[in-house]
Amino acid sequence: MDIRDKFDTSRSRRRIGEGLYSFIDSSNFDSHWDEADKEIPLLKLQQGEEFLSAALTDLKQANFVLDAGCGDGVHSQVLKKLNIQSTTYCFLDLSESALLKAQSRAPANSIFVQGDVCSLPFRDNSFDVTFSYGVIAYSDEPQKAFRELLRVTRSGGLIGFWILPKPQGFGGLVFSFLRSAYKVLNIIGLGFLLVHLMVPIWGFLPTKSGLALWNSSYKAVKEVVSVNISPKQLSVLEADEIMSWVDRTVVEVEKNDVNEKVTLWLRKI
Numbered sequence: 001m002d003i004r005d006k007f008d009t010s011r012s013r014r015r016i017g018e019g020l021y022s023f024i025d026s027s028n029f030d031s032h033w034d035e036a037d038k039e040i041p042l043l044k045l046q047q048g049e050e051f052l053s054a055a056l057t058d059l060k061q062a063n064f065v066l067d068a069g070c071g072d073g074v075h076s077q078v079l080k081k082l083n084i085q086s087t088t089y090c091f092l093d094l095s096e097s098a099l100l101k102a103q104s105r106a107p108a109n110s111i112f113v114q115g116d117v118c119s120l121p122f123r124d125n126s127f128d129v130t131f132s133y134g135v136i137a138y139s140d141e142p143q144k145a146f147r148e149l150l151r152v153t154r155s156g157g158l159i160g161f162w163i164l165p166k167p168q169g170f171g172g173l174v175f176s177f178l179r180s181a182y183k184v185l186n187i188i189g190l191g192f193l194l195v196h197l198m199v200p201i202w203g204f205l206p207t208k209s210g211l212a213l214w215n216s217s218y219k220a221v222k223e224v225v226s227v228n229i230s231p232k233q234l235s236v237l238e239a240d241e242i243m244s245w246v247d248r249t250v251v252e253v254e255k256n257d258v259n260e261k262v263t264l265w266l267r268k269i
């Protein structure tokens with residue numbers, strides 16, 4: 001079966017490139033990815049490998065895999081390295097710029113879809129493995145996105161999430177202040193100055209991403225700062241709130257590291 005047979009045919013789509021389809025018009029996140037480093041930082045790739053390691057057995061047996069919110073392709077690159085010949089991959093993102101970058105890193109048997117994780121343009125039960133790394137908090141309705149990932153995964157399939165929960169204490173206050181300051185400065189087009197100002201500070205702190213100026217490039221740290229303070233939409237979710245969405249009559253929890261980050265792998269019943 002061709003992976004394009006998984007598309008929801010009631011939705012209108014355009015073919016915008018080789019293996020690249022669009023279901024929405026959006027330029028959100030384009031400038032973010034246009035400015036990203038050419039190479040994916042090693043640390044990010046290691047984190048990508050670690051995240052996918054919980055799904056390795058399923059990935060090796062899967063026919064169809066969906067990465068919802070693929071960004072510039074960290075997981076595409078990890079999957080390419082795994083070199084699983086029998087699988088077809090679908091990489092989805094809001095941003096065409098992200099998809100073009102992911103395309104250059106992905107396994108040969110892949111298609112790319114510009115779409116919204118809150119309204120996935122696929123039929124029910126389409127994928128064997130579905131995952132979304134650091135994405136649903138940026139969507140308009142994170143819980144809807146969560147349900148959409150479950151909907152498009154087949155019964156017995158595996159669904160993975162990585163979600164950064166609400167920063168607590170002093171870190172939480174600083175985070176809220178920076179996001180508000182960015183919004184105000186950006187009214188006069190100066191938000192980018194705050195991002196640059198924060199790179200040398202953020203880049204020397206032990207942040208949750210692990211990316212710092214001593215182990216990554218300036219551009220890589222800038223990407224982390226920018227993705228935390230500049231997006232129009234970013235819900236800060238409590239780990240408990242995320243876990244309250246998990247309906248145990250529909251899924252079994254296979255892996256749940258609720259530490260400072262929420263890594264969740266669910267098996268659809």
Ligand SMILES: C[S@@+](CC[C@H](N)C(=O)[O-])C[C@H]1O[C@@H](n2cnc3c(N)ncnc32)[C@H](O)[C@@H]1O
Pocket residue numbers: 028029068069070071072073074075092093094095098115116117118132133134135138139140227
């Ligand atoms: C923090 S980045 C994570 C990207 C990638 N998963 C990674 O690990 O590097 C968030 C990504 O989500 C995408 N995104 C945000 N809202 C989205 C939505 N509603 N639907 C699909 N993608 C979305 C952005 O374009 C961006 O590429």
